[in-house]
Amino acid sequence: MSTETSQADISRREAWVIAARPQTLPAALAPVLVGTGLAVRDGVFAPLPALVALVGAALIQIGTNFANDYYDAAKGADTADREGFTRVTAGGLIEPAEVKRAMWLTFLAAIVVGAYLVAVAGLPIMIVGLVSVAMGVAYTGGPYPLAYHGLGDVFVFLFFGVVAVTGTYYVQAAAEAGVAFFTLVPGPELVPLAALVASLPVAAISTNILVVNNLRDREEDAETGKNTLTVRFGYGFSRAQFVLLLGTAYTVPVVFWLATGDLTTLLPLVTLPLAVAVARTVLTETAGEVLNPALERTGKLLAAFAALFAVGLAI
Secondary structure, X not given: OOOOOOHHHOOHHHHHHXXXXXXXXXXXXXXXXXXXXXXXXXXOOOHHHHHHHHXXXXXXXXXXXXXXXXXXXXXXXXXXXXXXXXXXXXXXXXXXXXXXXXXXXXXXXXXXHHHHHHHHHOHXXXXXXXXXXXXXXXXXXXXXXXXXXXXXXXXXXXXXXXXXXXHHHHHHHHHHHOXXXXXXXXXXXXXXXXXXXXXXXXXXXXXXXXXXXXXXXXXHHHHHOOOOHHHHHOHHHHHHHHHHHHHHHHHHHHXXXXXXXXXXXXXXXXXXXXXXHHHHHHHHOOXXXXXXXXXXXXXXXXXXXXXXXXXXXXX
């Protein structure tokens, strides 16, 4: 194991925490914060649906992490030369069957929790929830694993950004307005254009977490047949992608300010120094010992940006 901690030093409880990868939870929290901040601004804030949306998002994130741990090991993508954080299946810390079972149980818990949101917001949330769970498995599992064909970035952008933010807003607006269960296409009062635009920074920075991960793992991924965009198009492409996504994220608060005249929507710009520092690392480094901290700082950037954007929208 080329990991920071040897197997002998890790207890079973610690191994499950490692498998759940709590450092990735900002990707689940961020869209709920932004969707809720916009809901407060528009007077449709509903605390219980917002809380349940957060729990459901966290469960889908953890379930996806279990799936990645299990399927990457099964496909041989996690090797002894891995530069990333500990993987429990490939490292022999937890039996593969147990990790796979934990994956399905976590996704089942997400579906059970989501049943409340379906009752509140109807068929659209049922469809979104089930597709999100399916995509969580399909990210590294199934006959056409998305991450192995350069589609992981699209998955993260859509499901941990656009869908998560607009879905969070929708369940609150639907709870306040009341919608028929079989409403298939929500109207603009339930999913306004502002929610779609507000989702773009979360989508962009969440995707950048994956970009840093793929830059770090490029050599190993190329050897094991995991054809991420970095493997397909090289370091230069992914670095340009990182900068473009970062630029998109910081453009959106300015767009909101110009559209509303609300200076508070510019609060996320406070995080620019952190963004520049991470970008400098991404643009110049390839080693895992440098990109691992950059990966964590990108997660912190996402959390800070989302929290400030949510506050700025709400007030």
